[in-house]
Amino acid sequence: MKNINNGIFLSMLCLLLCLVHSRIAIDPFSFSHSLKAECLMKPPRSRVKQGLSLLSRSAKDDSDQEWEVEENGAIREMAQRIQLQQGIIYSFSAWVKLREGNNNKVGVVFRSENGRLVHGGEAKAKQGCWSLLKGGIVPNVSGPVDIFFESEDREAKISAKSLSLIQFSKEEWKLKQDQLIEKIRKNKVRFEVTYKNNTAVKNAVISLKQTKPSFLLGCAMNFWILQSEGYRKWFASRFAITSFTNEMKWYTTEKVRGQENYTAADSMLKFAEENEILVRGHTVLWDDPKMQPSWVKNIKDPEDVMNVTLNRINSVMKRYKGKLTGWDVVNENLHWDYFEKMLGVNASSRFYNLASKLDPDVTLFVNEYNTIENPEEVTATPVKVKDKMEEILAYQGNENIKGAIGAQGHFSPTQPNLAYMRSALDTLGSLGLPVWITELDMPKCPNQAKYIEEILREAYSHPAVEGIIIFAGPEVSGFDKLTLADKDFNSTETGDVIDKLLKEWHQKNSEIPNILSVDHENEEEDVSLPHGLYNVNVSHPQIKYLSTSLCLEVTKEMGPLQVVRVVINA
Secondary structure, X not given: OOOOOOOOEEEEEOOOOOEEOOOOOOOOOOHHHOOOOOOEOOOOOOOOOOEEEOOOOOXXXXXXXXXXXXXXXXXXXXXXXXXXXXXXXXXXXXXXXXXXXXXXXXXXXXXXXXXXXXXXXXXXXXXXXXXXXEEEEOOOOOXXXXXXXXXXXXXXXXXXXXXXXXXXXXXXXXXXXXXXXXXXXXXXXXXXXXXXXXXXXXXXXXXXXXXXXXXXXXXXXOHHHHOOHHHHHHHHOOOOEEEEOOOOOHHHHOOEOOEOOOHHHHHHHXXXXXXXOEEEEEEEEEOOHHHOXXXXXXXXXXXXXXXXXXXXHHHHHHHOOOOOOEEEEEEOOOOOOHHHHHHOOOHHHHHHHHHHHHOOOOEEEEEEOOOOOOOOOOOOOHHHHHHHHHHHHHOOOOOOOOEEEEEOOEOOOOOOOHHHHHHHHHHHHOOOOOEEEEEEEOOOOOXXXXXHHHHHHHHHOOOOXXXXXXXXEEHHHOOOOOEEEOOOOOEOHHHHHHHHHHXXXXXXXXXXXXXXXXXXXXXXHOEEEEOEEEXXXXXXXXXXXXXXXXXXXXXXXXXXXXXXXXXXXX
């Protein structure tokens, strides 16, 4: 791995490994200690039951100790190294501030004996107040590491406080995920069935059918779906949301200037509508200079570029107004800046403004890659993506647009760093806007199915994430990274994982018998239901004409317990 830049200020922390009951550790699953509070005068205490505590030589509780990072990189009295184990998930946290210098990112880096660097997380630090830095590492090999802080400003002077490293086995991490899923994705529902006189209808049966889940696990599609009935049947039987890979992009719909062709996109949208599949728009514009229509690349006059760009925005957004759930307005506008160079630094913000006016009800995304999947990223880090969204929202007239963040999720074929991914989602979610995983994939590798499941569960268990779209399909679709079915539409190993999670995250049709009484509370009568829309039928095995139906929405806004009262006219 490349060496750390000389222009990056580093400070070495040497750490003592000690299994203790930590009083200073930040629970990585506690979104209440996310980056919502970016700058506190005094860091709060938090408790976790078991962890690895970073202590001073005296092994005393140092939660109130402020460690100054000096110019030589040393933190006084810290003199040990940490031994990490392969496959264990290590969650890191620390409160950091700048004693001098401008606001800038501060990150944590793990360095192994052979000099390999693993970037583990970042925070936007400020002068004079404390910001929470979260992250971590999942080592591919066992061995000792040193831990550093890094800053883009070589003159920055950093202080750190409440340093913590918590270890989790994969089983412990999944248990925490499952507990959080039960809390954030489901509600307890109690059905109370009574006659008009308020007496309970004993032995009533509640039949449930979920018609629409709130959380959607979707899949991209491409034009091959128009040419394969098997692909269409395979897709429609599984997914409730999609995005098109290339069919809505400018270089597809206007290959020749002034000659627009939406045939493929229109046909794919028609198929989606006929099968009640939602469509997420991808993409109005793309900031990569290589991804413009060939004729646009040849335009040198900025005024002409503006004219054709405005025509593109108006054309595609008016055509699909009211038909899409969201739009990537200027795709990858941190990695690239074609429109900014041609039309000015506020080009993206202006295009989001126009998009919002053309379709005020559609969600408008900043969509980037390497944000949650690559800790080594320097261009589209979580902090920078958040800053970009804030920049767009701060532009005059954009205060009330329906913004959202898309993290593409093109993972490497290696063990995903789940601790880093969770901290990255914390940062993205701290704006309070919807976060979607928009293009999830991974090259083929022996453990692809296992890794994809870990990534999907990590996203599903994070409260900021509202949906996932994977870039995948059956063999006939040409998705050669994430292939979910063979040429006969039999599921691959990774396809089996997707099918399993689709079933697990959707409430199966079920019956709840033996509703007892409304005279006292009985938790045994409560059922845990995933958020979404349901058709409910109430009947009775001995009373022939006792039957009634209703629609029910289970939602987090209803609180931890939803009480549904059904009055029978009998």
